[in-house]
Amino acid sequence: MIIVREVAQLRQAIAERRQLGTNRAKAEYGSAAIQQHTVGFVPTMGYLHEGHASLMQKARELSDTVVLSIFVNPIQFGPNEDLDSYPRDEARDLEVARREGVDIVFLPTVAEMYPQPTRTKIHVSALTERLCGASRPGHFDGVTTVVAKLFNMVNPDLAFFGMKDAQQVAVLQQMVTDLNMNVTIVPCPIVREADGLALSSRNVYLSAEQREQALVLSQSLRKVREVSEDAVQNSFTIGQIHQMVESTITSSPLADIDYIEILTFPGLEPILAEQRLSDVQEDIIVALAVKFGNTRLIDNIRLQKAEVLSHV
C-alpha cells in the first residue's frame, strides 16, 4: 500500500498504476485495448468504521486500483460545528485500509489541499436547500468543491459514497451530471450496528445513555419499511408516516429533532402530506437529523417505487 501526502505524488502513483494496468491489458488483449484499467476512489474524512470498509470492499470488487483519501475538509464545517474536535486516528485508519486491500492512501494536510484559501466554489442549487443544507448553510458548497478537487487529482472511473449521507449522494450525482465529469458515482448501502444504529464517526461522542436512546432513529425508519411492505398500511398518507416517525423519536427524552423530512429521491422534492404512500410515483426518502446533546446524528431510509407498489 502506497501512502502519499502530496498531490503530485498522488498523481504520479495513480499514473504508474494506470500505466501498469494498460501494459498488462495490452499484453493480454492486444494494442487495440483502450484504457482497460479502472480506478475506484473512496473519499473519506477518516476515523474509518465498517461503513467506510464496505465502500472499500465495493471499490476493491469493481476496480483495478483502489484509492482512499482521508481529509477532514474545513470548508464543509460551519463556524459552530465540530471541525476541531472531529475524531482522528491515522494509525488505525491505515490498518483498516491495509486490511481492505487499498492500493493508494492520500493523506493531505490542509495546506496541501488549500495552499491559498479557495476563491472558487461549486454550488448545486435546489437539492441543497433542504435537509442538512438548511441546517448547515454552506456545507454542501464545501463538499462539492472538495470532491471536485479530489476528482481532479485522482481522475477516478468510479467513486463510492455511503447512502447514510443520501443528500450528499444526490448533490454529487447532480454535480457530476451537470459538469460532465467522467466518473460514475456508486452509492452504497447504510451499514448498521447489530442493534440498528447507523455507523458514524460521530457515534464516539455519544454517552451510554444517548447511545441507547439514539436507537429511536433506526427504529422509526424500520417502522416506515414495515408500513411500505404492508398491503394495507401502505395506503397511509405521507403525513401519517411523518407523524409515526416523529412520535417514535420523541419517545426518547434526549432526542432533539433537527428535521424529519419525506421527499422524492434523488430530486429531493417535497411530497404533499395528504398523498398516500402507495400513490407516490417516484422513489421516496425519509430522512432524519436528530441531536443528542451536542452530537447530531443523521439516518434515512429509501423506499424504491417498485418495493412500495409490489404490495398494492
Add this chain to the structure above:
Amino acid sequence: MIIVREVAQLRQAIAERRQLGTNRAKAEYGSAAIQQHTVGFVPTMGYLHEGHASLMQKARELSDTVVLSIFVNPIQFGPNEDLDSYPRDEARDLEVARREGVDIVFLPTVAEMYPQPTRTKIHVSALTERLCGASRPGHFDGVTTVVAKLFNMVNPDLAFFGMKDAQQVAVLQQMVTDLNMNVTIVPCPIVREADGLALSSRNVYLSAEQREQALVLSQSLRKVREVSEDAVQNSFTIGQIHQMVESTITSSPLADIDYIEILTFPGLEPILAEQRLSDVQEDIIVALAVKFGNTRLIDNIRLQKAEVLSHV
C-alpha cells in the same frame, strides 16, 4: 478533420487520438513512456477571426491533437444581452479550423450541452467583482461553468485563451488552481487590425462611423504603453494615467464608457490613484469597456513589472 456534435463522439475521437499517439510514442521511446500525447484545446463561441486563428496556431505548435469547440453559451449572457443576435457562421468557421490544422471540431447544440438546465454553477469570488463582472452580473459564473464542462469532456493538457478577455484568463486560471484541474492555461496576445482595433466577433455590429471612432480604445492604450516606456513619464501616477486614457476616449463623441480600470494582474486588485506607475510592485492591467451604440467593446494592455522598471 473530424467534426462531432455529441459529447460521446467527442470523448471517443479524443480517446482514439490519445491511443494512437501513445502507441506511436511507445514504438519510438519504448513502453516506459507515459502519456506522450498532448491535447491542446481552443474553446470559442465561433464566428472565428484572426484572434481565434492565433490561438489555434499556438495550439498546433504545442500539441499533438488540437481540439476546437464552437458553442455560443447561453448561460454567460445576461437577459438584455446579445445572445440571439450573436453572429454565427458555421461553414466559414470550419474553413478557418481546416486552414489552421485543427484535428477535432466540437459543435454541440444547447440541448447537448444542457440536457436539463444546470443546477450546478462554479463561482470564483473577488476576481469577478470588478470590470466585466460588475457590468455583467452572472457572466463569469456562466463562463467558468461551461469551461469546466468542456474541460471535463476534452480533458486537455493545454487550453488557449486570448488576453483580450484578460479578466477571463485571470478567473479561469484561479478556477484551475483552486480546483486542481489538470490543465495548463496558455494566455495568448491580443490580435489587432492594422489600425489597432482589437479583433472581436462583435466588431461586425459597428457602423463605419462607430468603427472609425472605436480606434480611441487602442489609441488610449498605446499612450499608456508609451508612458510606461518613458523614463520620465513613468513617474506619472495611476490617477494621471486614468485621466489620460479617459480624455482620449471621450474625444470620440460616440464613445459611451462602461469602465476604465487600472488594476494589478492577475489579482485584479485596485491601485491607489496617488501611486506612481514606476512604484507599483506588480504587473498592471489597464482595462476598458466602451459602448458604441449597442455594441460593447473591450480592450486592455498589460504592463509587466519588468518592462516598467527597466526605464526607471
